[in-house]
Amino acid sequence: MTDLSNVKALAWDVGGTIFDWHHTIKGEVSAIAKAQGVELDAAAFTNMWRFTMFTRLQLVRRGDLPWLNADQLHRRVLDEVMDAHPQLTLDPSERDELNQVWHRMDCWPGSAECLEALRSRYRVTVLTVMSWAIAVDCSKHNGISWDGILSCEFLGHYKPEPEAYQASARLLGLDISEVMMCAAHKGDLQAAARAGMPTAYVPVVGERGEGNDPDLSPDPSFTVNATDFADLSRQLLA
Amino acid sequence: MTDLSNVKALAWDVGGTIFDWHHTIKGEVSAIAKAQGVELDAAAFTNMWRFTMFTRLQLVRRGDLPWLNADQLHRRVLDEVMDAHPQLTLDPSERDELNQVWHRMDCWPGSAECLEALRSRYRVTVLTVMSWAIAVDCSKHNGISWDGILSCEFLGHYKPEPEAYQASARLLGLDISEVMMCAAHKGDLQAAARAGMPTAYVPVVGERGEGNDPDLSPDPSFTVNATDFADLSRQLLA
Structure with missing residues (x-):
């Protein structure tokens, strides 16, 4: 023992x-895609958001990015993830709102x-x-x-x-x-x-x-x- | 409204x-004094400990002391408080132990x-x-x-x-x-x-x-x- x-x-x-994180965010992203009537791999969107955030965190650790917290990193990375999913449309304030999904x-x-x-x-x-x-x-x-x-x-x-x-x-x-x-x-x-x-x-x-x-x-x-x-x-x- | x-x-x-803090610490200090068979104004001991700690904290704020947390400040100030109450006897490890009263x-x-x-x-x-x-x-x-x-x-x-x-x-x-x-x-x-x-x-x-x-x-x-x-x-x- x-x-x-x-x-x-x-x-x-x-x-x-x-x-x-995976199912919570996938659910929210799926709902947005459905409301916009677009096809989207919400699981892939979610995983790209999570894992790209960790590659950016690595840059903060190394001092190659200024000190940012997870909310700031999630928000920056969301823009990249949106670029990779051009069928979805969210203006900056809608992206700020989606970024809050990490809090729920x-x-x-x-x-x-x-x-x-x-x-x-x-x-x-x-x-x-x-x-x-x-x-x-x-x-x-x-x-x-x-x-x-x-x-x-x-x-x-x-x-x-x-x-x-x-x-x-x-x-x-x-x-x-x-x-x-x-x-x-x-x-x-x-x-x-x-x-x-x-x-x-x-x-x-x-x-x-x-x-x-x-x-x-x-x-x-x-x-x-x-x-x-x-x-x-x-x-x-x- | x-x-x-x-x-x-x-x-x-x-x-x-x-x-x-007052009654908790006064109670513990009183018990130690009683065990040692000495007379002590435990309320005054307690208040001196608390208020001297805040004068030291002021020095940390002003940069006149290095950054210390409350435990470190309490421990330093306890030595001063003990000097002002020579009838009580506590060796350094007993003082470390008494300093933990702030955690209870x-x-x-x-x-x-x-x-x-x-x-x-x-x-x-x-x-x-x-x-x-x-x-x-x-x-x-x-x-x-x-x-x-x-x-x-x-x-x-x-x-x-x-x-x-x-x-x-x-x-x-x-x-x-x-x-x-x-x-x-x-x-x-x-x-x-x-x-x-x-x-x-x-x-x-x-x-x-x-x-x-x-x-x-x-x-x-x-x-x-x-x-x-x-x-x-x-x-x-x-």
């Missing part, structure tokens, strides 16, 4: 791990219950590259409460830089070995482990839409591998 | 407004219920000069959940500098006129108003101990003046 007695707080990824992402089934249960034993916090407002608004949209929400937007470093994980522990007044990173993304957890954090992996099926799952198998290098949210609660509360 | 339709979020002060402050009666009620309509957040860990830990100690907790320790400016209030609204993705500052301290509210925020005043009787209350009368310059936490809920949810 894994010894979790040293773990006092959890730092959760939320974009993709707790909040279902639905959560994955079972995630809210898991987080609430974990709060009985741990300080359950967020460590996200999304903006603080996205995390606050999506949590409220789903009725989820945290013990605290940290966004890389004000930590001066974006995950997976080690400084982001270190800041999360420092601000909690804890040693980094006492804060467990929880995520559905192996790269995030691997970076957290390199920074000194214990790690918990929870696979999320369908994050990028149906049939686009990466390797969701357990990784023995993580402290905990769960099969789903309910299993994660059980393991962390054992 | 005050028009609150533009208010989307509340930014709460917590040290003194929600969390009762009890909340004022009625405050938790008020905050929970207000979450039905507003994004209810914290904007504090206390460390993020103090706000997280005291909230957990009292079973209080927020929609988000911001500490000046990572905003680069301490209240009452206008930048601290502005950061609170910017991080929420809101105009500053949409975020109402809620506090028991008139100076905090006056500074928030100068920065462009609507304001709500809730008097807290006995914050500095019995018989040490400043002027607790309503101030017509504030957007809302409440008589207590229950009255504040009623006015903000009307």
Whole structure:
């Protein structure tokens, strides 16, 4: 049995791990296309928006773009995604409005219950590259409460830089070995482990839409591998 | 009737407004003095600790001290307070331990219920000069959940500098006129108003101990003046 007695707080990824960006955004984009009477691959539109945003975030990390938060990056990238889908027509204010869809992402089934249960034993916090407002608004949209929400937007470093994980522990007044990173993304957890954090992996099926799952198998290098949210609660509360 | 339709979020002060530093710390200091069999004015010890901390914070604001968070300031000031009370004996690790009392402050009666009620309509957040860990830990100690907790320790400016209030609204993705500052301290509210925020005043009787209350009368310059936490809920949810 894994010894979790040293773990006092959890730092959760939320974009993709707790909040279902793909289906929420695909649904909204599909509805707009339908209203305009145009054919559109809304899943491809959505994934292009998400993944291009991360390529831009990489430029911010490297200092090749000025410091921007996720809302600013989403908005810039939306213009590129719209250029690639010329059948859809949105003026700048309609694009600003669509950009707010990131603030209303639905959560994955079972995630809210898991987080609430974990709060009985741990300080359950967020460590996200999304903006603080996205995390606050999506949590409220789903009725989820945290013990605290940290966004890389004000930590001066974006995950997976080690400084982001270190800041999360420092601000909690804890040693980094006492804060467990929880995520559905192996790269995030691997970076957290390199920074000194214990790690918990929870696979999320369908994050990028149906049939686009990466390797969701357990990784023995993580402290905990769960099969789903309910299993994660059980393991962390054992 | 005050028009609150533009208010989307509340930014709460917590040290003194929600969390009762005086009685919590006085109780712990009294217990230590009793265990050591020494006479001590625990109320005076407590108030010296609190108010000297704020004089040091002023030096951080002015740049005359390096950037320190509330835990670091409390710990430094504790040495000064101990020097002024030589009858008490605590070694450095015992002082570190006592410094943690700020993470277990009890909340004022009625405050938790008020905050929970207000979450039905507003994004209810914290904007504090206390460390993020103090706000997280005291909230957990009292079973209080927020929609988000911001500490000046990572905003680069301490209240009452206008930048601290502005950061609170910017991080929420809101105009500053949409975020109402809620506090028991008139100076905090006056500074928030100068920065462009609507304001709500809730008097807290006995914050500095019995018989040490400043002027607790309503101030017509504030957007809302409440008589207590229950009255504040009623006015903000009307």
